[in-house]
Amino acid sequence: MKLSFHPIALHLKHTFRIAREIRDVQNTVIIQLNDEDGICGYGEAAPTTFFGEDSNSVMETFGRAAGLLENADPFQIEDITARLAYTFPQDTAARAAIDMALHDLVARKLKIPLYKLFGLNQHDTRVTSFTIGIDTIEKMCEKVEEAKDFPVLKIKAGTRNDIEILEELRKITKAVFRVDANTGWTVNEAIEKLHIMEELGVELVEQPFPAGDIESLRKIRGQVKIPVFADEDVKISADIPGLLGVVDGINIKLMKCGGIREAVRMIHTARVHGLKIMIGCNIESSLSVTAAAHIMSLVDYVDLDGHLLITNDPYAGVMVNKGRLLLPEGNGLGVFQKTE
Amino acid sequence: MKLSFHPIALHLKHTFRIAREIRDVQNTVIIQLNDEDGICGYGEAAPTTFFGEDSNSVMETFGRAAGLLENADPFQIEDITARLAYTFPQDTAARAAIDMALHDLVARKLKIPLYKLFGLNQHDTRVTSFTIGIDTIEKMCEKVEEAKDFPVLKIKAGTRNDIEILEELRKITKAVFRVDANTGWTVNEAIEKLHIMEELGVELVEQPFPAGDIESLRKIRGQVKIPVFADEDVKISADIPGLLGVVDGINIKLMKCGGIREAVRMIHTARVHGLKIMIGCNIESSLSVTAAAHIMSLVDYVDLDGHLLITNDPYAGVMVNKGRLLLPEGNGLGVFQKTE
Numbered sequence: 001m002k003l004s005f006h007p008i009a010l011h012l013k014h015t016f017r018i019a020r021e022i023r024d025v026q027n028t029v030i031i032q033l034n035d036e037d038g039i040c041g042y043g044e045a046a047p048t049t050f051f052g053e054d055s056n057s058v059m060e061t062f063g064r065a066a067g068l069l070e071n072a073d074p075f076q077i078e079d080i081t082a083r084l085a086y087t088f089p090q091d092t093a094a095r096a097a098i099d100m101a102l103h104d105l106v107a108r109k110l111k112i113p114l115y116k117l118f119g120l121n122q123h124d125t126r127v128t129s130f131t132i133g134i135d136t137i138e139k140m141c142e143k144v145e146e147a148k149d150f151p152v153l154k155i156k157a158g159t160r161n162d163i164e165i166l167e168e169l170r171k172i173t174k175a176v177f178r179v180d181a182n183t184g185w186t187v188n189e190a191i192e193k194l195h196i197m198e199e200l201g202v203e204l205v206e207q208p209f210p211a212g213d214i215e216s217l218r219k220i221r222g223q224v225k226i227p228v229f230a231d232e233d234v235k236i237s238a239d240i241p242g243l244l245g246v247v248d249g250i251n252i253k254l255m256k257c258g259g260i261r262e263a264v265r266m267i268h269t270a271r272v273h274g275l276k277i278m279i280g281c282n283i284e285s286s287l288s289v290t291a292a293a294h295i296m297s298l299v300d301y302v303d304l305d306g307h308l309l310i311t312n313d314p315y316a317g318v319m320v321n322k323g324r325l326l327l328p329e330g331n332g333l334g335v336f337q338k339t340e
Numbered sequence: 341m342k343l344s345f346h347p348i349a350l351h352l353k354h355t356f357r358i359a360r361e362i363r364d365v366q367n368t369v370i371i372q373l374n375d376e377d378g379i380c381g382y383g384e385a386a387p388t389t390f391f392g393e394d395s396n397s398v399m400e401t402f403g404r405a406a407g408l409l410e411n412a413d414p415f416q417i418e419d420i421t422a423r424l425a426y427t428f429p430q431d432t433a434a435r436a437a438i439d440m441a442l443h444d445l446v447a448r449k450l451k452i453p454l455y456k457l458f459g460l461n462q463h464d465t466r467v468t469s470f471t472i473g474i475d476t477i478e479k480m481c482e483k484v485e486e487a488k489d490f491p492v493l494k495i496k497a498g499t500r501n502d503i504e505i506l507e508e509l510r511k512i513t514k515a516v517f518r519v520d521a522n523t524g525w526t527v528n529e530a531i532e533k534l535h536i537m538e539e540l541g542v543e544l545v546e547q548p549f550p551a552g553d554i555e556s557l558r559k560i561r562g563q564v565k566i567p568v569f570a571d572e573d574v575k576i577s578a579d580i581p582g583l584l585g586v587v588d589g590i591n592i593k594l595m596k597c598g599g600i601r602e603a604v605r606m607i608h609t610a611r612v613h614g615l616k617i618m619i620g621c622n623i624e625s626s627l628s629v630t631a632a633a634h635i636m637s638l639v640d641y642v643d644l645d646g647h648l649l650i651t652n653d654p655y656a657g658v659m660v661n662k663g664r665l666l667l668p669e670g671n672g673l674g675v676f677q678k679t680e
Contacts, residue, residue: 075452077459078637106459110450112415117457119417119446119601237612261459268608272577297418 003066005031010310017134019158019184026283027055033101041105043097044288061094092258099259100291108332114294124297127323129154150323152176158184180206194224207231217246237266249276281306290317343406345371350650357474359498359524366623367395373441381445383437384628401434432598439599440631448672454634464637467663469494490663492516498524520546534564547571557586577606589616621646630657
């Protein structure tokens with residue numbers, strides 16, 4: 001297989017602000033894997049500096065991975081992804097792009113949509129949440145108005161006025177709220193805020209405390225009713241044992257874990273332990289969001305709106321109808337490049 | 341899909357004796373799933389009364405499952421197997437047959453060998469152990485002579501003279517020994533015997549205590565050096581959490597867990613927790629043994645010799661060369677019926 005790649009800049013509709021960062025652009029890198037039969041698989045890496053990657057590191061990894069892929073059999077996804085994980089342990093977004101390109105390529109060779117390769121039912125769909133980034137209350141209310149087609153909203157929190165924001169938003173929408181604190185809270189703050197949030201229709205909260213602060217998770221256990229999900233705390237399947245008994249669910253992202261294959265391993269492990277499962281994304285184009293959507297029927301909650309938060313999505317794939325994700329029918333990922 | 345089935349009687353080369361039973365015949369049931377394109381998938385149920393199934397219960401389950409499969413899409417393996425697990429929770433051998441027939445059918449439709457559907461490398465093979473059933477020491481020595489091509493032997497134990505047997509067998513072979521106590525020991529007996537077995541080249545021991553006796557497993561933890569594997573204690577993935585910290589590995593069998601799909605879930609979960617993984621079988625024909633062999637590259641130890649212990653295997657599939665399993669190259673399971 002031949003690997004080629006190029007960076008793209010995704011422009012955000014609204015300046016993206018979460019508890020720890022603020023930005024207007026997400027740089028991602030698109031890859032193409034061509035096999036000797038002239039069939040091609042596509043992937044996307046949407047790196048985050050929080051996990052130590054950026055578009056430059058991703059492209060460097062692709063350059064180094066190209067040799068490893070040159071003589072590989074695309075059907076041997078297990079071996080290839082294991083070798084990549086061994087060689088590039090920290091480069092999960094780069095590996096996710098290769099993993100999805102391999103899956104795209106193989107499913108295209110077999111002339112089936114990717115979900116069929118996994119034995120899944122495309123009609124078993126999920127409703128995605130739509131993300132409302134941190135802003136002035138006025139602007140957040142505007143965003144909620146714009147998102148009125150979405151029955152589930154993910155409200156970014158982790159500021160002093162989280163409660164005030166939620167109270168104001170609740171006045172203008174009946175949508176289900178999921179709250180993402182993005183590591184922004186302390187223990188007392190979490191308990192206090194979550195108690196109030198119980199009355200505000202909050203379905204779950206993500207990552208209240210800094211990554212690795214399992215002790216704080218343990219402290220609020222039994223003190224709050226709203227289910228607590230790990231996000232920054234759980235990158236790969238190996239992180240799951242340390243979270244047993246302290247969270248109710250995990251947020252899996254292809255860019256954190258290194259691809260669809262590891263995502264499925266995480267899903268299987270989490271299920272055995274009775275953890276609820278969310279699949280999420282970064283700011284990404286429709287290419288990698290669609291890759292994640294192909295396995296949505298395996299999870300409980302979906303937060304796949306990265307492609308809806310940008311103005312210049314170069315791809316079309318998964319469609320959204322009142323929040324419900326609909327998989328494309330094409331072979332492989334079923335994603336195609338928009339022509340304009 | 342149309343489901344049809346017929347029972348077969350597999351005749352054992354040697355009377356099979358383990359700690360709790362003795363017999364000369366294994367009755368299994370062969371199924372055939374035909375889809376509307378005229379493509380066909382095969383499966384086999386090799387039930388054990390220990391887990392509450394026999395060929396009659398299996399055939400009754402097939403009769404009831406036929407309606408459920410009639411209008412199902414074979415590609416939706418996840419949904420179909422989940423529905424079967426819900427409807428027939430205890431009928432794991434029956435479900436294993438349907439699960440493997442679905443995988444066979446789908447891979448045949450895609451014109452690929454099954455291992456490719458799982459992204460696996462057929463060249464990453466394993467050496468199977470060969471089972472030496474309980475008998476007089478003289479007869480066991482004869483069986484070991486017959487098995488001289490196999491570098492790994494699984495010695496059935498659970499009798500008074502386990503040590504005497506192993507000492508005699510060790511005199512005539514340099515093969516690696518794995519010991520299967522099949523629930524036959526007490527705590528003191530296990531500690532005493534395993535200490536002696538350390539010097540006799542025993543690689544691992546399976547299921548020393550009665551199924552469900554986790555307390556005894558806990559008691560020998562740290563007291564013995566030979567790795568302890570659960571077999572009767574672990575049917576499905578949900579059994580794994582209860583074994584964490586008390587065993588070193590698990591023995592997965594399609595007939596216990598309900599099929600390839602659940603086996604993969606168990607493998608993923610066990611890996612995350614650092615458990616070693618064996619894939620084993622009952623007395624079975626080459627049909628279902630080959631199904632298990634397709635995922636051998638995902639596990640550490642293989643005990644797939646069920647088809648080698650019978651005189652009238654109606655099928656040919658996985659081949660064995662000095663213990664090493666070689667997958668067939670045909671589509672689906674790659675198994676064909678022998679003509680004589």
